Amino acid sequence: MITIIITLIGSLLFALVAPVIGCLLAGIDRIISARMQGRVGPPLLQPYYDVRKLFGKENVSVNSVEHGYVVCAFIFACVAGGIFFTGGNLLFVIFVITLSSLFFIMAAYSTRSPYAEVGAARETVQVMSYEPMIILMAIGFFMAAGSFDTKAVFALDTPVISTIWLIFLGLLFVLTIKLRKSPFDLSMSHHAHQEIVRGMTTEMSGPTLGLVEIMHWCETVLFLGWVGLFFVWGQWFSVVIAIVVVLAVYFLEIWIDNNFARVKWQFMFKSAWAVALLAGGVNIAVLAFL
Amino acid sequence: MGYASRSPWVIHYDGSSCNGCDIEVLATLCPGFDGERFGVVNTGNPKHADIFLVTGSVNEQNIDVVRQIYDQMVEPKVVVACGICACSGGVFHDCYNVIGGVDQAIPVDVYAPGCAVRPETLIDAIVAGVKVLDEKEAALKEQKRAAKKER
Ligand code: SF4
Numbered sequence: 001m002i003t004i005i006i007t008l009i010g011s012l013l014f015a016l017v018a019p020v021i022g023c024l025l026a027g028i029d030r031i032i033s034a035r036m037q038g039r040v041g042p043p044l045l046q047p048y049y050d051v052r053k054l055f056g057k058e059n060v061s062v063n064s065v066e067h068g069y070v071v072c073a074f075i076f077a078c079v080a081g082g083i084f085f086t087g088g089n090l091l092f093v094i095f096v097i098t099l100s101s102l103f104f105i106m107a108a109y110s111t112r113s114p115y116a117e118v119g120a121a122r123e124t125v126q127v128m129s130y131e132p133m134i135i136l137m138a139i140g141f142f143m144a145a146g147s148f149d150t151k152a153v154f155a156l157d158t159p160v161i162s163t164i165w166l167i168f169l170g171l172l173f174v175l176t177i178k179l180r181k182s183p184f185d186l187s188m189s190h191h192a193h194q195e196i197v198r199g200m201t202t203e204m205s206g207p208t209l210g211l212v213e214i215m216h217w218c219e220t221v222l223f224l225g226w227v228g229l230f231f232v233w234g235q236w237f238s239v240v241i242a243i244v245v246v247l248a249v250y251f252l253e254i255w256i257d258n259n260f261a262r263v264k265w266q267f268m269f270k271s272a273w274a275v276a277l278l279a280g281g282v283n284i285a286v287l288a289f290l
Numbered sequence: 291m292g293y294a295s296r297s298p299w300v301i302h303y304d305g306s307s308c309n310g311c312d313i314e315v316l317a318t319l320c321p322g323f324d325g326e327r328f329g330v331v332n333t334g335n336p337k338h339a340d341i342f343l344v345t346g347s348v349n350e351q352n353i354d355v356v357r358q359i360y361d362q363m364v365e366p367k368v369v370v371a372c373g374i375c376a377c378s379g380g381v382f383h384d385c386y387n388v389i390g391g392v393d394q395a396i397p398v399d400v401y402a403p404g405c406a407v408r409p410e411t412l413i414d415a416i417v418a419g420v421k422v423l424d425e426k427e428a429a430l431k432e433q434k435r436a437a438k439k440e441r
Contacts, residue, residue, distance in 0.1 A: 053340070057366070
């Protein structure tokens with residue numbers, strides 16, 4: 001009972017705080033991307049302006065369920081964040097965030113637009129690509145920390161990165177897929193590309209699209225939280241180290257985003273599974289037999 | 291200043307332009323002029339766009355396309371006619387199949403003349419369009435409020 005209440009409060013707090021952090025991260029992302037391309041770039045709060053504008057637009061949903069699916073996706077993303085940051089079960093976090101992705105895919109399919117359907121099919125492939133590595137991450141975390149609960153890291157003498165660094169590299173690889181950054185931005189892209197119009201969000205407009213943006217901010221914060229989890233142990237200053245690492249990883253993602261052209265889904269699928277097998281499999285085998 | 295004016299997402303459609311204006315439209319978004327400083331993002335999706343940039347004149351073939359893109363855009367929305375062809379038909383005005391400027395098909399808010407239209411003119415046109423966008427956003431809000439009161 002007490003866990004449920006903590007999780008609920010955590011989810012609510014996450015729903016309030018994560019969009020703010022995610023929005024700032026998105027703004028930094030756009031400025032850094034612009035600088036990498038030799039441009040000045042938009043103001044830091046540009047993502048916020050975008051979303052405010054979207055909420056001011058007329059509501060023209062193509063059907064009555066699309067918005068509902070997106071709301072569900074958003075709620076589950078917040079619940080996943082709530083569980084994670086209140087020290088809950090990592091495996092559970094992974095399942096809930098996958099449920100959120102599934103709702104988003106359903107939202108895209110429900111519009112019946114051919115472009116959105118192509119986007120949704122590609123998103124499904126993306127989920128299939130990153131999921132093995134994410135599951136192996138949870139198993140590796142269990143073997144390293146002795147528990148699936150994320151709060152277990154605060155009782156450790158050394159951060160889990162010292163034993164499962166190979167899994168960390170694997171996570172870095174699939175993080176690009178999860179954040180939908182180039183070269184793995186198959187289902188939808190944040191840049192001015194116009195391939196398959198706009199992928200999954202083709203038929204979403206106004207407030208629905210605004211909510212999708214907010215959901216992405218929350219997701220970004222959660223995924224970066226996973227990265228930080230590897231660097232936290234029983235010392236208070238480890239949290240600072242984790243934040244520094246997270247920022248460095250985010251910068252790396254932006255750099256990758258700006259320097260690599262999009263790949264085909266076959267390559268994404270095969271490489272992600274190969275990485276999961278190598279990084280995850282080898283690391284877990286070593287932990288199991290040593 | 292409303293939020294609509296801070297993030298004008300544009301969609302670009304090439305009516306029957308000679309491509310001169312299209313290159314300038316894209317140049318506006320490139321590093322030299324960097325339209326993103328003002329929040330301008332080029333989308334390929336009419337449902338996401340706030341500003342419709344049309345280059346070239348309207349003819350029998352594309353008038354339906356122009357109308358459809360306009361109809362798919364979500365209010366508040368603004369149309370900018372880019373280049374003299376889009377404003378009035380330009381050098382092509384008396385061709386047998388040319389109907390005329392974009393205003394023959396859809397309501398145009400800002401005219402950006404030039405052959406080809408310069409990126410500076412385009413940025414000015416977008417900034418002018420953004421003001422119209424704000425007015426329309428305010429009007430839409432007013433409308434919503436009135437509708438709520440009636441209920
Ligand atoms: S205005 Fe000039 S450059 Fe632009 S489309 Fe017409 S002829 Fe071409």
